Amino acid sequence: MSDWTAFGRVDADGTVYVKTAEGERVVGSWQAGAPEEGLAHFARRFADLVTEVDLTEARLNSGAADAGHSLSTIRRIRASLAEAHVVGDIDGLATRLDRLAGVAEEKAGEARAARDAARGEALARKTALVEEAEKLAAESTGWKTAGDRLKEILDEWKTIRGVDKKADGELWKRFAAARDGFTRRRGAHFASLDAQRKQAQSVKEELVTEAEKLKDSTDWAATANQLKELMTQWKAAPRASKEAEQRLWERFRAAQDDFFTRRSEVFSARDNEQRANLERKQALLAEAEALDVDGDPKGAQAKLRDIQAQWHEAGRVPREAAAGLERRLRAVDDKVREVMDSAWRRTTKEDNPLLAQMRAQVAEAEERLSRAQAAGDARRIREAEQALASKRQFLQLAEQSS
Secondary structure (H helix, E strand, O other), rough: OOOOOHHHHEEEOOEEEEEOOOEEEEEEEEOOOOHHHHHHHHHHHHHHHHHHHHHHHHEEEEEEOOOOHHHHHHHHHHHHHHHHOOOOOOHHHHHHHHHHHHHHHHHHHHHHHHHHHHHHHHHHHHHHHHHHHHHHHHHHHOOHHHHHHHHHHHHHHHOOOOOOOOHHHHHHHHHHHHHHHHHHHHHHHHHHHHHHHHHHHHHHHHHHHHHHEEEEEEEOOHHHHHHHHHHHHHHHHOOOOOOHHHHHHHHHHHHHHHHHHHHHHHHHHHOOHHHHHHHHHHHHHHHHHHHOOOOHHHHHHHHHHHHHHHHHHHOOOHHHHHHHHHHHHHHHHHHHHHHHHHHHHHOOOOOOHHHHHHHHHHHHHHHHHHHHHHOOHHHHHHHHHHHHHHHHHHHHHHHHOO
8 A cells, every 4th residue: 555644744743745736725623642653544544435336337347337427426425525634645636536437427417328228118119019929919820829929028027127018018008909899800700710619510410310321222333423523522611510420420431431331332343454463463472482582582572572563553352362372471481581681691790680671661562551451441451552652662762772
């Protein structure tokens, strides 16, 4: 610490003076001991002021203190120097305080500008939220999404601070009005929707009644067209309530399934094409069983794939023959796969679990196709054939790249 006592003196009667640029002035009296002790006492007082200034400056520079509060402290200390009962470099401290006052004023101005900007930003954010809420209330028909967004807007609104009370109140009135308007419009929509669903239920009950009247018909072509027309009307009609829609759909679908299942069974029994398909598949099977699997496994595999493609294109055969034919063709496929696997194992250090898994998936798809063919279900056969073709294609690519 500087020797602040150099800026003072004590006269013979104990009066203590401090030296300034304007001359000496009395700061107190010392009668309790030696003059040096008196000067040291008043110098300590000055040191306390310096410490307060040091702390104020440090907090100001670090940003830990409010610049406006720091400016008030600096001005208070600066104003007190003219009559301060201290001994020290009052002129130097005054100069320092004047400089600090300028810094504090600048920082206070920046803080005010930042607060003004924050208030402006807060006002802009709340205004944007209100405008969004008003747009949702006036236009949105995504009721759940819009309702959830209005809740989010309210939550975000609560986090925004700094808007003046009057502006905040006006914006809140707009937001509350928008939210209330949305609630009323949504309520009116669902009330109208309920009315529509009741009307839709009545229409669909009539469609179900018509479908149930037709389910036992043997006029296959005309009835099929009538049922398709009823389905078109069903799709065009609005949806009933969830429970009523499901119940009516199950009845409607059951009536259609009854008719089309019976028609499929009759057609299957009368379809001469199946006999031609049987002959074609028998020829393909003979060709497959004649393949030289051991002598040319890769050629046999390629040829078998071609046979299998033709097999699928040949169509359905009588139910009683389907399983046997599929079993025999699968036996050829198994033999080709076994020979190919054996050849692959001879050139590979370890088994490839991916290929084994893919083959199992092909076998499972073949089983599903066999069951569909045995059932004579055209839709299931079509889906099973597509699934099997896809799995075989992936298996073939995997085998070729191994």
